[in-house]
Amino acid sequence: MVQVFDLKAKVKNSRSASCSPGIPCKIPPSYEISPETLETVKEVMDEDVSDTVAGLKALADPMRVRILKALRIADLCVCVLVELMDCEYSKLSYHLGVLKKAGLIECTQDGNFLIYHLTEFGEKKITSFGIF
Amino acid sequence: MVQVFDLKAKVKNSRSASCSPGIPCKIPPSYEISPETLETVKEVMDEDVSDTVAGLKALADPMRVRILKALRIADLCVCVLVELMDCEYSKLSYHLGVLKKAGLIECTQDGNFLIYHLTEFGEKKITSFGIF
DNA sequence: AAGATATTTAAAATATATTTGAAATGAAAA
């Protein structure tokens, strides 16, 4: 997934004086990008974002956000969540699975029941993401 | 989108002593949910999460995160971004559109060029969401 | 053991999001 940029290889015969080194297009005269800045930009763009994105994806769903908000108040078993969310078990289970895989929630078994609770990681996430 | 819960209407003939009021299933004996807690849970679950989720969705994509990271370093025109991301204009444009619609970025026109920059809102978001 | 309950899993159906490629737009240069 890590991309290596070789912009120089793409430079066309660009005649503009304001063209940034390694950038084939003629960038507008109103702003200049120093080679140093461009280097920094390339660096941050090369950083791996897959963890960040995976976390965001797990959160980016109304059902899942509501589940997290609920679990922030109390640990809840699936049967109670099903009633609160007014949905099928299988549907709820799918979303619980997504949250679990993302490490945001966990469950403990009590006989037939599974009681879900926020992980510390999940707690932190929803706090920093401003979900209350 | 706001759902109203009427759990009482759903109570079946539940015989378990540990059943929470208004919850048809027999919740496990290892934990009790007080009616007050349950009320609080219902309240937070009824809150509207659509803005939260829309914001998260806009962020939950590797390309978009990389764009935001880049714009955090410098304002960039589309032609430069195209090179840095190594992708088609139309593809980039789609993602820029998503970020723009979410209010995370804006652009200013300079002749033929569009120079994109983070909004203050976008700046705040990516900071609080731990995207650096 | 047999039946009931709570929950998950699997597979198909559906919905949503992204990518692609071509055409459209609008400003600048020739």
Added chain:
DNA sequence: TTTTCATTTCAAATATATTTTAAATATCTT
């Protein structure tokens, strides 16, 4: 004023995510 350039828009193709329904598990109760 025709051409070129930077960019967006559109529609079709593709990919990904979610929902649905039925069946599978596992634990309890009898």
